[in-house]
Amino acid sequence: MLVAASELMIERSSIEISLSDIAQKSGANAALVKYHFGNKDGLLLALLERNAATELSNLEYLLAQPITPTAKLKLHIGGIIRAYYRFPYMNRLIHYLLHETNTAAADEVSKFFVAPLLDFHRRLLADGVSLGEFRATDPVLFYTSLIGACDHLFFGRHAMSRATGVGPVTDEVCRQYIKHMETLICGGILTQVEEAAAAG
C-alpha cells in the first residue's frame, strides 16, 4: 500500500491522493487501508517514515566510512538533493505534515526525521573541527542553512519558473545544484585571493 501511495504521488506530482485511490491502485480493500493507517495523514506519515529510515541508515553508513569529514560532507550534500529528487513528494509531505496537520503528526516527523539528521550534522561537524578541516560551526545553524538550501530547490522552484522562465528540476539541474552547494558550503563564494585578504 505504501508503494501504491508513493507511485500515485509521483504520477500525479501531488500529495492530494485519497485512501480509496490507494486501495484501488494497490488492489487492497478500502476498509483495510483505513484499518491500517487510520486516515490519510496516517498513511502519509508511514510513507515518509519509511523513506526517512532508508536515508538515515545511509547517514550512519557514511559516518563510518574511512574518508575525511570534508568528503563525507560532500557526499551528504549530494545525498540530500538526490533523495529529494528521487521522492519529489517527500519535500511537500514534510511541509504538509509539519505545518498543516495536527501536532502529533508534526512531533512524529520531528522525531524520526529532524532529530536524527541534526544529530548526524552535530557528529560530522565535531569530527571535521577536531581534525582541523572545518571552522567551528554551530550545528543547529548549519542544519538550518544546509537543509533550507537543499529543500528550496524543490519547494521554491515553481515560483521561480513562473517569474523568470527558469525550467523545472531535471537530472542536469540536480547535478549542477549538487556541485554548486558543494562549492558554496565548502569554500564559499569569495575567490581565494579575496578570502586571504579578508582574513588579514
Add this chain to the structure above:
Amino acid sequence: MLVAASELMIERSSIEISLSDIAQKSGANAALVKYHFGNKDGLLLALLERNAATELSNLEYLLAQPITPTAKLKLHIGGIIRAYYRFPYMNRLIHYLLHETNTAAADEVSKFFVAPLLDFHRRLLADGVSLGEFRATDPVLFYTSLIGACDHLFFGRHAMSRATGVGPVTDEVCRQYIKHMETLICGGILTQVEEAAAAG
C-alpha cells in the same frame, strides 16, 4: 487596513485572519474591506506586495552604494534575515500564496517578489565576478541556496524546536544566524589551510 492586517497577524502568530477581524481592528466597514480587496487572499497579496516593495527599494539603494560587492552581499544577507524577522508572517504568506492559492496570486508573488530579487542577485554576482571578488556562480542556483537557507530559519524552526528543544527565533538567534550565513556564504566551512590544500 493593511496595517491592521499586519498587526493582527503578528499578534496571533498566524495568517489565519478573516476580513471581519480586519474590519473590526481597523474600524472600517466589513463591506468596504471586501470591496477593496475582493477576498482574504487579495488582502494578503496587497500586504505582501507593500512589504516587498519596501525591501526591494532597499536593494536598489544597496546596489548603488560605493562599497565592495562582498560588503553588499553581507548587508543583503542581514537584510533578508531581518526582514523575515520583522514581518514574521511574511514567510508563511509567501508559502501560502505560492502554493495554496490560485495560479494568478502565485504569478503575482513571482512577479513582484521572486523576479526582482533574482535580478538583484544576478547584478550583484556579475559585479563581484568582474571585480575578481566572487567565483563565477550561477545566479539561479545562488538565489535558491541563499533564499532557501534564510527562509528555513523561520519556516523550519518549529519543527526543530519540537525535535530537539531548540528555542524560538529571538533577536540573538537572528544575529547569530546572520553571522553564520555571512561566514558560510563568503568563506565556506573549510579552514583556510584545508581549502588551499583542496585547491591544490
